[in-house]
Amino acid sequence: MTPVRWTHLLALVGALLLGSGCTTMSTGKADRAQGVAFDARDRVVLCPRPADACASPSALRELGDRAIAASTPEAPRHYALLLDRGPDALLARVNLIRAARRSIDLQTYIFDEDDAGHLVLDELISAARRGVRVRVLVDQLSALKKASTLASLSSAHANFDLRVYNPMFNDSRMSYPKYLMASLCCWDRLNQRMHSKLLLIDDAVGITGGRNYQDDYYDWSPEYDFRDRDVLVAGPVAGEMRENFEAFWTSPISVPAERLDDVGRLLLREGAPPLEHAAFIAPERVTQMSNDASDVTRVETLAHAAMPVGTVHFIADVPEKHQGENDTAENAGQRLRDIVESAQTEVLMQTPYLVLSEDAQDMFRAMHQRASAPRVTISTNSLASTDAFIVYALSYKYKRRYLREFGFHIYEFKPFPGAAPIDLEAIAAGAEEEAKRAELLAGAEEEQRRKKQPPQQQSEGVATRYFGSGGGGANAPVPLERAGVRIGLHAKSIVVDERIGVVGTHNFDPRGDNYNTESMVVIEDPAFARALADSIRGDMQPVNAWVIAPRDKPPVFPGIDYSLGKVSESLPLFDLWPWRYATSYDFVHGPDCPAPLLRDDPNFRRCYTPVGDFPEVSLGLKGLTTRIFTAFGAGLAPIL
Structure with a gap:
């Protein structure tokens, strides 16, 4: 862009900012504003017992007292x-x-x-x-x-x-x-x-x-x-x-x-x-x-x-992450990769957004090339369940790489899981309350209109919240083929060899590595790791998830189809090859299929049926948009 165009653009933005009231307060005004807040603060303390501030008894809080009392510096x-x-x-x-x-x-x-x-x-x-x-x-x-x-x-x-x-x-x-x-x-x-x-x-x-x-x-x-x-x-x-x-x-x-x-x-x-x-x-x-x-x-x-539990660590980024002397390899993302890389037999990972950083991709590729490679099992969102379809589009783009080059076993969460730990009764009770309240407020608004009075802002907010606007935003969940309370995966956890369990905020994605500050608890304890693994595996059961596996090879020129698909996938733009390497499969229980199988089991196709790349999704505008971001959105990976 020429200097003149930059000047015009900055002038336009400056005009917009001035129009929105973008002027920074002076230090003196900030001090006065802080003084107003401080002067207004209530200083009355209602509890006469400063030693415990009238705290309620709690078995959860007592866990801290018991653990600290039993700890020594050498043996926490x-x-x-x-x-x-x-x-x-x-x-x-x-x-x-x-x-x-x-x-x-x-x-x-x-x-x-x-x-x-x-x-x-x-x-x-x-x-x-x-x-x-x-x-x-x-x-x-x-x-x-x-x-x-x-x-x-x-x-x-x-x-x-x-x-x-x-x-x-x-x-x-x-x-x-x-x-x-x-x-x-x-x-x-x-x-x-x-x-x-x-x-x-x-x-x-x-x-x-x-x-x-x-x-x-x-x-x-x-x-x-x-x-x-x-x-x-x-x-x-x-x-x-x-x-x-x-x-x-x-x-x-x-x-x-x-x-x-x-x-x-x-x-x-x-x-x-x-x-x-x-x-x-x-x-x-x-x-x-x-x-x-x-x-x-x-x-x-x-x-x-x-x-x-045994050894416990809290791993967290510092607030000035990637600035000056803090831009080191010892951030939360690197330490998390070190834990994963130590795996000998299995990595079990749950992340809502399966878009990997370059460092993570290099690590998983090298792990898969080991003589005795650990199995890597991923629990993540489907397009139907995710709250971020643009991110899913990039995950969809790299399914071949994930399955073939990294050896992943991927399970994608269903939008209406059959056995997830979700309290549907609480959701239903709240929805019923909300509906009744919306009905009452709608009646009140109608009464106000009859009296030619403007409706209250609160009533408008509640009605809009309950009934929705229908738009949902550019990155809202995609439309589905049936109605219901949708469930999306948001947990971020890792189990290594059923000896180390990690629960935290890191999605194992480029944002977590490069921009966001992240935190996590790492517990080196087999019993805890098994409990965490059981929780993640529950989300991968057939009633809760689809299996991602290679689709059947085309009867004509399968090698050419694979090569062209691989080349298209590697392009930062114009990934337009229409036949993707992998698709979604659903388990079909029966006498010959009593239990779920791994995707590389010889009997897999006898017990699983393909259900399409985007099962449960109503392929309207956002289905098309997902394909577009798959083709053109690779450059967005670092910020998604």
Whole structure:
């Protein structure tokens, strides 16, 4: 592009930014805005017992005390609890927040202002008011939709602090013009996101894994829910978690919410807004969860499933990942590859997005060429189940490479799994509540229209949320052939030789290696590894997943078909060869096929039937778009 064109483009973007109010507050104004927030903070502590801040008794919190008491520097002791079910994961979080005696540190990528998000926020504020120090760190791009929410939280209580990681243009949210400008001027920084997730209680018990704070992660969405996984760990490893959180909290790119431009301007213009939120969409379900989180029997049952484990490590990126002296090989992605590369017999990996970094591809190719190569089994999303069809398109592009060059055994998750650990009753109950509320609000809106009064904004939001707009966004799930609550895989876990188990945030993808910060718990314990392996293998059962295997060879010129397909796959653009190497197969149970088989078993085709490349998908516009991204989207791999 010529200098003149660059000038025109920058002038256009500058005009857009000026039109959207993009002017940075001075340091003096930021100081005054922070002063408004600090002056408004409540300093009353409701608990008369500073020693424990009136913490609720909790069998989950006690795991930390027991592990630390039994530990020595030479022999640390830990407990680990897999949280496979969404309601259990939310219950554990709420229970632990109520059980906190001194401190709560929460770090997340997504923090939505829906029922699950508001429930947790309410609990965090309650903990601060009874004397617990609460610190919340969220990523700018995906957390807390309104500047007014951040202004309210930054002014809520002296024990509550909120910071935002890597706020582009020092705002809590970005308009489209600002996003365009960030893409042009600061591409690397824009993509440097905090994908790390952690809830740390009293530096004794921590939870990390795939879940964010949004209804979809706890079986509370009536349309699309994630099959996800967290791990709760109790013991000295919590000290490593604290150190990593401190590095993020004190980083220059973690900005106090009240010092952000849009939040600060609101504070200076209107003062500290009251701390409130819209009514819960499904209040009965929220109340039931709140009660369950204080149910001693339920919590003890959950804690009883925790197992004593051997060596535990917390592996996490630093906030300034890939900047200056921190751009080293010792990041979370490299350490994760080291663990995988140590496999002798088997790697069992679960990732929602099967798009591998170049380093990971080199590693798996070399592992497959060993004299005794370990079996690599992958559990991932199908096009029908994924929330990111563009990412799936690249996974689809490289199926031949994955099967033939890397030797993968791939199982793709079904959108309506028959036996996944999803609480369909909770989803149905919430959907029924939401439908009733939407009906009432629609009636209220009709009454207002008859009276020629404008409808309330809250009513519009609820109605839109329940009934949907029909669009769903460019990267929303694809349309399916039948209706129902769709389930998408979001868990990120690895088991090596059934001796090492890994649960964390890393998708084993280029973004995790190159842009996002990631975190994970690594547990070297055979019993834990077997339990994790059983959980992943459950998602690969025929009722839950299709098998990806080579399709039957064409009767004419099969060698030419394969060679042309391979050449087309290797092209960064114009991968247009229509006959793909692999397709999806479904297991057909019968007298001759009593149990599932591996794709390379001689009897595989007798027991499995091909169901097409995109089973369950209604091949409309997004089916075509998937093919287009397969052909033209290889250059997007590093950021997807």
